[in-house]
Amino acid sequence: MTASTLTPAPRPHPGRGATAYDETAPIHTYTAAGSALQRAGTTDYPAWLTHVRAAAGCTRPIRLVGAIDTIDGATGERLSRAHTVGMPDAAIYKACGNRRARVCPGCAGTYQADAYQLLRAGLVGGKGVPDTVSRHPAVFATLTAPGFGTVHARTVRKHTCTNRRRCDCRPEPCHARRDTGLCEHHRPAVCWARHEPTDAVLGQPLCLDCYQYDHQVVWNLMAGELWRRTKQAAERFLARLAKTRGIRTVPIVTSTGKIRRLPPVRISHGKAAEFQARGAVHFHALLRLDGVNPADPTAVVPPPAGITTVDLEDAIRHAVEQVAFHTPEHPDMPGGWPITWGEQVDVRHISLTGRGEVTDGMVAGYLAKYATKSTEATGHTSTRLDADTVGHHADPDGDHTARLIDACWRLGGPTSTREADDDNDSDDGQTDEQEHHEDHTADVIRLADRPPLQRPKPGFYAPGPAASAAPTPDMPPAHTAPPSVKPALTPKPRTPRAVPSG
Secondary structure (H helix, E strand, O other): OOOOOOOOOOOOOOOOOOOOOOOOOOOOOOOHHHHHHHHHOOOOHHHHHHHOHHHOOOOOOEEEOOEEEEEOOOOOOEEEEEEHHHOHHHOEEEOOOOOOOOOOHHHHHHHHHHHHHHHHHHHHOEOOEOHHHHHOOEEEEEEOOOOOOOEOOOOOOOOOOOOHHHOOOOOOOOEOOOOOOEOOOOOEOOEOOOOOOOOOOOOOEOOOOOOOHHHHHHHHHHHHHHHHHHHHHHHHHHHHHHHHOOOOOEEEEOOOOOEEEEOOEEEEEEEEEEEOOOOOEEEEEEEEEEEOOOOOOOOOOOOOOOOOHHHHHHHHHHHHHHOOEEOOOEOOEOOOOEEOOOOOEEEEEOEOOOOOOOEHHHHHHHHHHHOOOOOHHHOOOOOOOOOOOHHHOOOOOOOHHHHHHHHHHHHOOOOEOOOOOOOOOOOOOOOHHHHHHHHHHHHEOOHHHOOOOOOOOOOOOOOOHHHHOOOOOOOOOOOOOOOOOOOOOOOOOOOOOOOOOO
């Protein structure tokens, strides 16, 4: 960055030929531009610029204050001490390291660049990965969530555009139906509109009361377990395929000296989760087929010649169709929620020659970009919610996003009200696990039977005697917070920063 070091103060006397309007504009130091100009005009600007270079580009750097000691590792003797008081701004700046682009674009850009290099190295080699990895079969898969209700969508059956990111093809009608007109809540169940890519209603349910919010938020929670089981099923499919084709298993010597036989192929992957406009998660995954080295099981070696990219695609599609399970029991769903993949599954072969529909650079860039995204696609962005702030976002009768947040908060609450009684130690021949299970089962209360959750309302609460005084005819009752809930928007004490040490 090039900055002027001229003094920004106005000249006291106009020079030869100057007019009355030839004056320097005032510098407002409370703005970013004014603060930068003021800093650039100081004598220690070069030293300050070098000092903050470690956190350059970070929008919310961490300020560390304290002393830095240099300790001899052999003797433990302190060799020197430097205090941040003598440094520019009397602090050390450290980048926040947040990978979300909305929170800190600078740190997210660094994370995205690093992720791109690591992902591409997994396809072409480098960064400790052998160059022979470029001959391994690899695919790029997209796995979506099932449907939880009818939402507005943009569907193009036949693309005539050359760039899908800037698609201007004519879409089909959203939900064109002639057999039904209204849902059970007497709301329209059809939509004849042809939505544009920027239409705000995309991803919004046609009927908010028909949508299965509880099922969707539970599916998002269990999506990681669903992915783990899917990858495991794909590897078992390949193991059976290798056995059918006469490819032998690989003997491995364990740490205890025993011999364990492993399948000759395994899957290595890198994935990124992306939120759809409806608030459901879907995965973009890079899957690579590797072999197994008997001498070093962690080494990256080519798979057997009898397993190809087509076999890897078949294994993924088979696993997606077969894997399904139910969540653990819940008071609102005694049998658990079914967890499975949606119908839209896309598996494409990756070209390492730089030509083709999907190349190594495209896949690495796509995954690295979505690794820095959060919930922006749903229209909601916030920090971690707690009992003080959830009332500003969750609403069981609100819009689509508010109902999703309410379902998360409601289903994630405690499902029992059992109070520990240390004095009641009965000796009836039952084990502690049996007693705990019976107590937990007896005290489980359905969420629908519990009293409504008391959430704070936006605004300040008036503490002190004035809040509890009896209301007068011309004064409304004071809004006081429940005893178990902290008042909203109450200033919290600043958390002390970490002090760096040698």
